[in-house]
Amino acid sequence: MAFFRKTPPVEGIGRRYEKPDLLDVVDATQAVIHFKPDGEVLFANENFLSALGYSANEVEGEHHRMFVDEDYAKSEEYAEFWQKLEAGEPFTSQYKRIRKDGEPIYILATYCPVRDQNGIVRRVIKIASDVTDRQNTINEIEKGLNALSSGDLSMRVTRSSVPELVVLGEAFNDTMENLSALVENVKKVSDTVYTASQGIQSTTIGLSQRTETTAATLEETAAAIEELSSTANSAAEEAKSVKTTADATSQTAETGRELVANLTEAMEKIESSSDQIGEIISVIEGIAFQTNLLALNAGVEAARAGDSGRGFAVVASEVRGLAQRSSESASEIKSLIQSSSQNVKDGSTLVGRAAKEFESVFTGVNTISRSVQHIASNLQMQSDVLKEINVAVSQLDQATQQNAATVNEVNDSGMLLAREAETLVGEISHFSVTGSVSGAEAPAFPVGEYSKAG
Template identity: 30%
Template sequence: MIATPLSGPDAVPVEMVSLKRIAQRADRLAVILSWALWPMAIGVGWLNDNLLVALIGGVVLALLATFIGTALRGTLFSRLVLSTLLIGWAGLLIQLGAGETEYHFSVFVLMSALLAWRDIRPILMGAAAAATHHILFNYLQENNLFGVVVFHHPGWDMVLFHALFVVAQTAMLLVIARQMAADARSASEVAELAAQINQQAGYLTLRADTQQSATPFARTFSTTLGTMHGTLHQVSDGVALLLTESDSILARNAALSTRTDEQAQALEVAASAMTEISIAASLTRDKAQSARQLAGETRAVATRGEENIQSAMRSMEKISEESRRVKIILELIDGIAFQTNILSLNASVEAARAGNQGRGFAVVASEVRNLAMRSESAAREIRQLMDASAISTEHGSVQVEHAAQTMREIHSSISGLSQLVTELSEMSEQQNLSIEQIQQSINSIDHSVHHNVQHVAETLQVAQQQQQQANALKQAIALFRLG
């Protein structure tokens, strides 16, 4: 809500509550009261067969009051004269009422009317006029001069009796008038402060109090205005600072919103990439598990090949052992053939010595020698074959040993490869778990970033509302001029 300036009929001009203005209004009221008392005087005169005095005396008092209240309006002289004329109206009514006690009440009524000036001097003047009237008219009545009447039963006792009441009323009226004058001065000083506040149409001007007020209320009001001036000055400075900070907050929030959006987009890209990496890691893990299984199978095959080579080596050793045994047998056969050949030669010699009788035995001996030679030749060929076979067997044993060494190396390599594949599979599983954790973290960060985006949007909206409120408060404070 924007405050509206105090102007127009609601604003109280300073002259309406100044002492001079009060005096002018009281003068006008005295004139009006004088003309209002004239019909009353005519009525009293008519009732008491004294209409001419009522007409002449009323016209004189009313015209004098009108002249003084118009020509000298607002002056001390006018209020003193008008207060005397009002008491004169009381004297006229007492004269017209033949001194009846009831008409003396008009003195007290008109004395109370003197409070309109909020000044003790008209009251004192009125009290003096009433005292003079009672003393002078009592003297004239007692001496039957000029037909004057003031009391129904004249005498100084009546003068003193009435004087007591007039003095008592005057004392009370003086106290009341003094208080009313103090209130009027307070109102006047406050009105002057209000005039300073409303000196510029449409705005309220607040300045530090440079003029010391006389009345306590005005001083309090002035102090309040000074405090309000300081407070509003601080509020104005605070609003200006708040607007500056609000603009800065809006700028920073806008930049933060842009960066947050960029982070959100980057996180979306990272999340997509991590999803692809997770898929690739899963495939790698599966491939690693397959490779580990294949490496295990290969190691098993290599183990079986090594076992087969070991068996072949044992077979080759067995063959070599049997070849040596065959050589021994062949040497035995060769020895037998040699002995048989010698025996056949001896038999041929003996058959030759026997002549014709040994001819058949010579044939047998010749066949035996042929058989021995053939056996020796066969044994020699078998020995040659066995030697070649032994060389081949020895060479095969060396090759088998080399193959066994190679298989052992292959087995060792396959074992190392299997260990590496196993470690790779374990690392792949660990990497997959880490990727899943990273993906969960990215999802959490993405959720936080989206939440931050929403929070930044809400903060931006609040900052805009704060800026609008600060602008509204600035417009409201703009009603005040703090110069």
């Protein structure tokens, strides 16, 4: 695309513009000022005087340094600038100048030395355009970018009067708004994460302590249950031994009961035999009594017979003596039999009572045996249950230990998350997002983007 095209002819005007026409255009649209080669002002047009706030009388005959910073006016750079102009070197750049009221003004200017026919520089003409609005907008954007680099998202630029910079300013403000919203959200999220991490850390610390306490308690409980299980096993074994003894005692009692029954039966037989012996003794007593009567009658008859009956009388006397002794012996035997019979009756009574007592003992032993058997069964069941509880508590203890380790890991992760969240909060706090509009006072023109010379 061609930036410079030939201008078509205009009616009444030749193909080349006349110099007076060109100068009129420049004078009407640009700020123009003429200097001597040493910098003394010769002439300034109305555009220049209006832009800097001076009148012609205030500038003509004065030096160019009245339009620049005092420090710059005293510098070697400024002196060298005019030396180069006087030597015929032109300059085109953007410059910062000072208005009469002390405010800065930015111009896009060309300093052009004008030579005579002999090539000697007779004057310097400067043609300039006021670009203060443009530069102020650029300065604001630069200030906003510098603020952004330092974490300040509150800078906003005012709407520029330069059309091509309006879009740039709006884009900058939109970007800052979006970044502010993003940082605000990140701040909220980071604050939430930090608060949550603190809560998690606090909770996990408490949970860790409670888990450790629970683990210690479970360990003690497992030890106690182990000891209780061992005791229950011992008790079950003792109960088994007692049951065995009780069974043997029950068997012995059963045997004793049988012996007592046999003894009772024997006593009853003895008592029956005693009665029979008594009856026999009674018969013997009767026989002895009859024999005695017969012997007495025989003696009487022998006495009647005289000498012939003497031998018979002796025999009768002997028989009576024997009958008498038999009767006495029978009486003694009967007395003894009666005494023995009474003793047998007493013994039988005692044996009967002993049998009843043995029956009670046997019943009690059976009851004890059944109770011991029931106790042994319960103890065995308790021992089995305690073993299962011990296994369950051991598994629970292992799970609690694993939970404690997991809680410690979670606690460490929570602490790490808290530190990272704290770091994130610290990093995000570097950004300031309070909205404000800049531009009440134009910032200084950045060094390197304009020239002080001229």
